[in-house]
Amino acid sequence: MSERISKLSLRTLGYTVLIIGGLLMAFPLVWMISSSLKLPDKIFSIPVQIIPNPVRFQNYLEAAELAPLGRYFFNSVFVGLAITASTLFFSTMAGYGFAKYKFWGRNVLFIMVLSTLMIPFQVIMIPLFVIVRNFGWLNSYQGLIIPACISAFGVFLMRQYILTIPDELMDAARIDGASEPGIFWHVILPLCKAPMTALGIFTFLDSWNNLLWPLIVITKVELRPLALGLTEYQTVHGTQYHYLMAAATMATIPILIMFIFLQRQFIRGVLLSGMKG
Amino acid sequence: MATSPTEHRSRWNFYTRRQIWGFIFVLPVMIFFTIFAFYPMLSAFYYSLTDYNLLKPPVFNGLASYERLLTDSRFLIALKNTFVYAIGSAIPIFVISLGLALVFSREFRGRNLLRTLYFAPVILAGVVVAMVWRVIYHPYGPLNSTIGQLLNIAPNWLTDRAVAPWSIIGINVWQSVGFYMIIFIAGLQAIPQDFYDAAKVDGASSWQSFWHVTLPLLKPTSLFVMVITLINCFQAFTYQYVMTKGGPSDATNVIGLYVYQNAFQYLRMGYAAAISVVLFIIIIILTLVQLRVTRSEEVSYV
Numbered sequence: 001m002s003e004r005i006s007k008l009s010l011r012t013l014g015y016t017v018l019i020i021g022g023l024l025m026a027f028p029l030v031w032m033i034s035s036s037l038k039l040p041d042k043i044f045s046i047p048v049q050i051i052p053n054p055v056r057f058q059n060y061l062e063a064a065e066l067a068p069l070g071r072y073f074f075n076s077v078f079v080g081l082a083i084t085a086s087t088l089f090f091s092t093m094a095g096y097g098f099a100k101y102k103f104w105g106r107n108v109l110f111i112m113v114l115s116t117l118m119i120p121f122q123v124i125m126i127p128l129f130v131i132v133r134n135f136g137w138l139n140s141y142q143g144l145i146i147p148a149c150i151s152a153f154g155v156f157l158m159r160q161y162i163l164t165i166p167d168e169l170m171d172a173a174r175i176d177g178a179s180e181p182g183i184f185w186h187v188i189l190p191l192c193k194a195p196m197t198a199l200g201i202f203t204f205l206d207s208w209n210n211l212l213w214p215l216i217v218i219t220k221v222e223l224r225p226l227a228l229g230l231t232e233y234q235t236v237h238g239t240q241y242h243y244l245m246a247a248a249t250m251a252t253i254p255i256l257i258m259f260i261f262l263q264r265q266f267i268r269g270v271l272l273s274g275m276k277g
Numbered sequence: 278m279a280t281s282p283t284e285h286r287s288r289w290n291f292y293t294r295r296q297i298w299g300f301i302f303v304l305p306v307m308i309f310f311t312i313f314a315f316y317p318m319l320s321a322f323y324y325s326l327t328d329y330n331l332l333k334p335p336v337f338n339g340l341a342s343y344e345r346l347l348t349d350s351r352f353l354i355a356l357k358n359t360f361v362y363a364i365g366s367a368i369p370i371f372v373i374s375l376g377l378a379l380v381f382s383r384e385f386r387g388r389n390l391l392r393t394l395y396f397a398p399v400i401l402a403g404v405v406v407a408m409v410w411r412v413i414y415h416p417y418g419p420l421n422s423t424i425g426q427l428l429n430i431a432p433n434w435l436t437d438r439a440v441a442p443w444s445i446i447g448i449n450v451w452q453s454v455g456f457y458m459i460i461f462i463a464g465l466q467a468i469p470q471d472f473y474d475a476a477k478v479d480g481a482s483s484w485q486s487f488w489h490v491t492l493p494l495l496k497p498t499s500l501f502v503m504v505i506t507l508i509n510c511f512q513a514f515t516y517q518y519v520m521t522k523g524g525p526s527d528a529t530n531v532i533g534l535y536v537y538q539n540a541f542q543y544l545r546m547g548y549a550a551a552i553s554v555v556l557f558i559i560i561i562i563l564t565l566v567q568l569r570v571t572r573s574e575e576v577s578y579v
Binding site: 014018019021022023025026028029031032035043044046047048090091093094096097098100101102103104106109112113116118119120121122123124125126127128129130131146147149150152155180181184205208209211212215216226227230231234241244245248251252255256259263266267270271 | 305
C-alpha cells in the first residue's frame, strides 16, 4: 500500500518537474510573442505579464515603419530557397555519382569533399571575402547565395542514401534505353524524397539563421537578410523593446509554422545534422 | 570462350563511357569546393604569414603574426573564454540532454507535447534568441523581477564581468539541450530490449541497469555528443556578437568573434587569419579524437 503511494507520488513529482521545466523552456518564446503585443511600459511590469493587456497589434506596423522588415523577410526567403534548391540538386547528383559509378579517383575525391566538413567557417571567411570581392559580388544576391550553394554534408548524406538503392533499378532503366542523366532524373531523384526533405529543411534553416556571412558581404540596407537586418535593428532601436520583440516574432513565425506542420521531418533533419560531425 | 578484340574493345568503351558520367556528376561539386573551400583554406594559411589590410596587396612577414599572438592579451583572454564557454556549455548540455532522453524514451501521457516544449528552442534563429534573452536579462527584465526577486538578487546579467560569460552559456544550454536530447533518444533506441530484460532477470535495479547496461552501450553516442558540442562551441559567434559584442571589456569575447573583429573591424586580415589557424588546429584535434573514438568504439550487439 505505502509502496503504491510512494510510486504515485514519485510519478506526480516527476510530472511536476517535467512540466515546470517545459514551461521554463518555452517561456522565452512565449514572452517574446506576448511582449511584441504590449505597450512599451508593460514590458517590464511587475508581476510579469504573460497575456498582454491591452493587446497592441500596431506594434508590428510601427516596427515595420522603422526599417524595411518586409524586404529583409523577402531577402531571407529568396536566398534561403535558392541555396536550398541548389544544395538539393547538386548534392543528390554528386551523391549519385559517388555512390553508383566507379571512376578513377573516386575515393580520393570523396574524401576531399568530406574533409571540408572539418574547416571552421572563420578559417575560410577571410579568403572567401576576398574572392567574392574580386568577383564583384559584394552587396549582391550572388554574394549571399553562391558561396553557400553546395554542402559537403549534403553530398555525404545523399551518397549514403543512394548506396541503399539497388543497382537493378538502374539496370532496368538502361535496358529500357534511358541515358545516365535520364536515370538520375527519372529513377534516382524521385526515390530520394525523404532524405531530400530533411536536408532541405536543414539547409533552409541554416541559411535563415546565418548572420556572420551576410554581415561581411552586405552593407546595403535593401539586401540585408533577416538575421542581419534584426541585428542592425537592435543596434539602432535597442531600447524600444516592444518593436524589437515584434521584429523578432515576425522572423520566427514562419519557422514556427513550418515546425508545427513538418515536426517529424524537422526532427529527422536534426538527427541528420547531428551526423554531420 | 574467347572474345574477339573488337568486341572486347567496345565493351571496354561501354563501361568507361558510363563511368565518365559518374565523373561528370561529381564535377560541379568538385569545382565548387576547389574555389570555395580548398583554395580559401590554402590562402588562409598564406594570409596568416602576411601583413594584409585589404587595401594594399598582402606583404609576406613570416611568423610575425603568430609571435604576436603569444603576447596579445586580448587573444589570450578570448582563447581562455572560448575554452570556458565550450567546457562550461558541454557539461550541462550533456547531463541535461541525456536526462531528458532517458525520460522521453519511455511511454507516458503527454510525452509528445512535453518533448516539443523542450525541443522548441532548437528551431529559433541565434539572432532572435540573442535579442529576446538580451531583454530577459535586462536589469529590470522578467528574470530579475521573478526569480531574482524570489532569491533577493539582481545581477547585471550581461554587464557584470563575472556573470556575463555564464549568462551566455546559460542561453547556449537552453537552446541546445533539445537537439542533443534527440540524438541521445536515437542512441537509446538502438540498444536492444533484450539487454534490459537480461539485466532484469539477473535482478538488477533500474539504477543498476542504467549504470551497467545503458551507459556503456551509449558510450559512442555520448562521446559523439561531447565532441560535437565542443566543436560547435569553439566556433561561437552569434550570441556574443549580438548580445555583448564581446564585452564588458572582453569578458565574453571568444575566438570566433575576435577573428571577425580583427579582420573586418580593424582590417588586420593577416593577423585574423593567424587566429583562425589556431582555431582550425583546435577543431582538427577534436575531429581526430572523434574519428578515432567512433572507429574504435563501434558497439557490436552480437
